[in-house]
Amino acid sequence: MPPTDPDRSPSPPAVAVDRLEVDRGGRPVLSGLSTTVPAGTVTGILGPSGSGKTTLIRSIVGTQKIKSGTVTVLGEPAGSKRLRRSVAYVTQDASIYPDLSVRSNVSYFAALYGRNRAAAMAAIESVGMGEFAGRLAGNLSGGQKTRTSLACALVCEPEVLVLDEPTVGLDPVIRDELWGRFRDLASAGKTLLVSSHVMDEAERCDRLLLLREGVFIADDTPGDLRAATGTDNLEAAFLHLIRELQKAG
Amino acid sequence: MSLRITFITAGRILRQLLNDRRTVVLILAVPSLIIALMSAIFDDERIFNSIGLILLAFFPFMLMFMVTSITLLRERTGGTLERLMTTPTAKLDLVGGYAIAFGLAAAAQTTIAGAVAFLFLGLETAGPVWAVFLIAIVTSLLGMALGLLVSAFATTEFQAVQFMPVIVVPQLLLCGLIWPREQMAGWLQGVSDVLPLTYAVEALGEVRVSSDITGAMWTDLGIVAGALLIAAALGAATLRRRTG
Numbered sequence: 001m002p003p004t005d006p007d008r009s010p011s012p013p014a015v016a017v018d019r020l021e022v023d024r025g026g027r028p029v030l031s032g033l034s035t036t037v038p039a040g041t042v043t044g045i046l047g048p049s050g051s052g053k054t055t056l057i058r059s060i061v062g063t064q065k066i067k068s069g070t071v072t073v074l075g076e077p078a079g080s081k082r083l084r085r086s087v088a089y090v091t092q093d094a095s096i097y098p099d100l101s102v103r104s105n106v107s108y109f110a111a112l113y114g115r116n117r118a119a120a121m122a123a124i125e126s127v128g129m130g131e132f133a134g135r136l137a138g139n140l141s142g143g144q145k146t147r148t149s150l151a152c153a154l155v156c157e158p159e160v161l162v163l164d165e166p167t168v169g170l171d172p173v174i175r176d177e178l179w180g181r182f183r184d185l186a187s188a189g190k191t192l193l194v195s196s197h198v199m200d201e202a203e204r205c206d207r208l209l210l211l212r213e214g215v216f217i218a219d220d221t222p223g224d225l226r227a228a229t230g231t232d233n234l235e236a237a238f239l240h241l242i243r244e245l246q247k248a249g
Numbered sequence: 250m251s252l253r254i255t256f257i258t259a260g261r262i263l264r265q266l267l268n269d270r271r272t273v274v275l276i277l278a279v280p281s282l283i284i285a286l287m288s289a290i291f292d293d294e295r296i297f298n299s300i301g302l303i304l305l306a307f308f309p310f311m312l313m314f315m316v317t318s319i320t321l322l323r324e325r326t327g328g329t330l331e332r333l334m335t336t337p338t339a340k341l342d343l344v345g346g347y348a349i350a351f352g353l354a355a356a357a358q359t360t361i362a363g364a365v366a367f368l369f370l371g372l373e374t375a376g377p378v379w380a381v382f383l384i385a386i387v388t389s390l391l392g393m394a395l396g397l398l399v400s401a402f403a404t405t406e407f408q409a410v411q412f413m414p415v416i417v418v419p420q421l422l423l424c425g426l427i428w429p430r431e432q433m434a435g436w437l438q439g440v441s442d443v444l445p446l447t448y449a450v451e452a453l454g455e456v457r458v459s460s461d462i463t464g465a466m467w468t469d470l471g472i473v474a475g476a477l478l479i480a481a482a483l484g485a486a487t488l489r490r491r492t493g
């Protein structure tokens with residue numbers, strides 16, 4: 001386990017990644033990532049498609065085979081049995097059952113965590129899917145499937161919520177509401193890791209991990225990142241960092 | 250492993266099945282229709298008593314193999330398996346859930362097909378009907394376990410269906426349904442000896458000819474159950490929590 005920097009976070013980090021290396025198909029995907037994520041924050045994992053976001057996320061939830069390094073979540077090795085009650089994972093493609101209704105999908109995941117149907121309905125309402133509760137998930141639009149998948153994770157009231165591109169294809173109003181909800185959860189002490197390739201969402205995170213070709217090119221708050229790169233938006237900051245790296249060869 | 254989660258999983262799988270009305274109708278009606286067709290083809294009631302009886306166990310075997318291999322493949326490719334592996338669901342909860350849900354489906358199918366065969370088509374056995382039912386259910390669970398195992402080797406539903414002729418047809422051809430085992434070439438008998446469906450058919454043969462439950466029937470059924478446990482354990486081992 002990496003030593004926790006006492007200046008940065010007084011409480012133990014929710015997630016600590018130490019020299020993580022992952023190969024897929026003999027090709028390195030993540031090359032020596034290290035970071036810590038404080039509890040009660042929203043951390044954005046940003047980077048272009050293919051940069052290793054999903055692989056990093058899968059390493060944190062413990063479904064990825066790793067080559068070396070450690071990932072510690074809430075003080076336990078990622079994927080350990082106890083964490084299965086406190087970490088929830090929303091995959092990029094909605095992982096729900098197309099032949100079940102929205103209500104049955106969410107009720108099923110609720111039941112796995114000992115939650116009742118009322119909790120399931122509350123989670124469905126919270127993602128704005130109340131009026132579609134009786135619909136078969138297979139007949140929903142992409143954004144509705146995503147929201148159903150999200151409700152399946154929210155219903156288990158996890159300590160750590162890991163979301164892989166949860167807002168792709170969503171209505172701007174719903175996207176805004178969801179980010180509001182992510183903020184509320186963080187205020188309540190939950191830890192959220194959200195991957196995205198949309199830079200405007202980065203503004204809403206407490207901290208950003210910028211991932212490119214399997215390495216972090218930034219690990220900072222949005223404000224400090226703008227200041228450090230002398231830019232006024234994060235898209236420009238990201239570009240600036242990449243150009244600096246390219247210049248450095 | 251948790252009994253509560255196993256039953257929750259079984260409930261979810263049954264709900265998925267029940268939402269698919271057309272499949273439910275096919276599962277419940279088709280075996281009776283085919284057994285009725287067999288009874289019409291084989292005028293000789295001795296032949297029908299033998300073939301109809303074997304079909305009563307073969308249909309649930311084939312059904313469970315097909316539904317399990319395809320639904321599990323969907324779990325694997327649709328991302329729900331990966332998601333479940335991050336929840337408190339244990340691998341055995343999932344396997345147990347499938348066994349309970351599809352075991353109930355197989356029981357419903359066997360009840361209807363058995364009722365049609367025994368009450369309307371004049372199928373007769375010397376032994377008790379419950380023994381036929383028991384053999385059919387154990388055999389259906391064998392189908393489930395083989396389907397679970399096979400789903401690990403298929404990457405598409407199309408491939409999963411292609412495993413049917415590989416796993417099911419040789420067992421059907423060599424179990425004694427098409428031709429008596431004793432009259433097969435020696436090497437074919439040898440192959441037949443290691444195929445679990447052979448023992449299900451032998452157990453049914455015991456019920457057909459003997460009015461008492463025989464030790465041979467229990468031995469045969471035990472072999473089927475052993476094969477089912479091995480296949481289920483191998484199948485559960487293919488459900489990986491961590492993948493590349």
